[in-house]
Amino acid sequence: MNDSLNRRGPDWVRDAIFYQIFPERFDNADPATDPPGVEPWGTPPTRDNLMGGDLPGITRRLEHLRALGANALYLTPVFSATTNHRYDATDYYTIDPRLGGDTAFATFLDSAHDMGLRVLLDAVFHHCGYDHPFFQDVIARGDQSEYVNWFSVAQFPVTAHPQPNYLTCSGCWYLPKLNVHNPHVRDHLFGAAQKWMNAGIDGWRLDVPYMLENPRFWAQFRAVVKGHDPEQYIVAEVWEKATDWTTGATSDAAMNYRLRDAILNFVSEWRGGGESFAAELEEIDKEIPPDAKGLMMNLLGSHDTERVLTHCGGDVEATKLAFALLFTAEGAPMVYYGDEIGMTGFNDPDCRGAMIWDEARWNHELLAWVRQLAHLRQAHVALRRGSERTIQATENTIVRARVHPEEELLILANRARAGVHVAVAGFAGRLGTDLLTGQQVRCDDVAVPGMGVSIVKLE
Secondary structure, X not given: OOXXXXXXXXXXXXXXXXXXXXXXXXXXXXXXXOOOOOOOOOOOOOOOOOOOOOHHHHHHOXXXXXXXXXXXXXXXXXXXXXXXXXXXXXXXXXXXXXXXXXXXXXXXXXXXXXXXXXXXXXXXXXXXXXXXXXXXXXXXXXXXXXXXXXXXXXOOOOOOOOOOOEOEEOOEEEEEXXXXXXXXXXXXXXXXXXXXXXXXXXXXXXXXXXXXXXXXXXXXXXXXXXXXXXXXXXXXXXXXXXXXXXXXOOOOEEEEHHHHHHHHHHHHHOOOOHHHHHHHHHHHHHHOOHHHHHHOEEEOOOOOOOOHHHHOOOOHHHHHHHHHHHHXXXXXXXXXXXXXXXXXXXXXXXXXXXXXXXXXXXXXXXXXXXXXXXXXXXXXXXXXXXXXXXXXXXXOEEEEEXXXXXXXXXXXXEOXXXXXXXXXXXXXXXXXXXXXXXXXXXXXXXXXXXXXXXEEEEO
């Protein structure tokens, strides 16, 4: 196998700060592409309603991402589809006209790259949409369809209700499962991937990769992607242990939902103290090869979870602490659109509301904090590329070290409401500078604010 296929992931990811956008709900800049029945921007989200978000809207808001400190962008699906979420592709080879089509995508991609933003697309290859013309051909022609073996239909005629008589994604009738054992299906999907890589995208997020029974599919997909360019990033959606997706055999790394759970358990759920948090972090470390940790996509929220401020019960200080733990962890942090300005919402559909562009409604304290954390990460190589380990933990505190040959940092987190003074074991007499306050500190007596952090650069 080519050596380029064996290398440990694209190096740029270690310096990345990702921003995730749900295109239908980010900004509507071109009413000419609005679908029928589009509702006013900011209408309460439902599973089915449309507000007309489009690619020109994302393009004109790219400065918001750059000002935040993001340098990479993950878009949920943009291919032609029928729903607002577009996980039901009807054509993998075209950009949805409701988003502006292929021309708007090319303009967006050029603009993003001009601003130093890399772009990831969603590889939804486990299933397509009910209205995909190939599945419609199977509905119309039954076992005489040339696409009959692209899907898994138990009997004919095809019926969707009350229960589909074909394999689907999670029982959803409008998401027929693709038969990736069929080489024609693989060629079709890999051809689409090649088209969009040729167009200039920088990588792929794999949707529900664990649901595919063909164990070779993602390895073959990886060969296509890395054969095009080893610097393409492949990150898998994984909610449990990520071991199988971090060896480099399929994806480069995974979305780190396990870290999300650990951070929020400590900060907002109080399911255990700092000792339990440290133990969870140790378990995650055991599940991920050391050379893959820096490639993980770390997150607090996504289109599949409640928003982080909502999870924290509206507590801005707890949310800020969660963001601090995210941005100081090894791996690339990802911010879900709107979380940086304090948007709220429970899980789907509430977490997929229209982005708020009225700055009078923004939580500017939270926004300034996320920007500050992003700046610190950009300015300090230990936060981007240093190893990490737990130094000590108590019921309400945890001390972590980020170590790089060029610098060494300590991150001291305190979830109690009252400030504390922490003596860092093994660091007595060491001096440093608190990067958040600019004050010099001694490691045997570090002041950590209530529900806050101290980030200390050691001398």
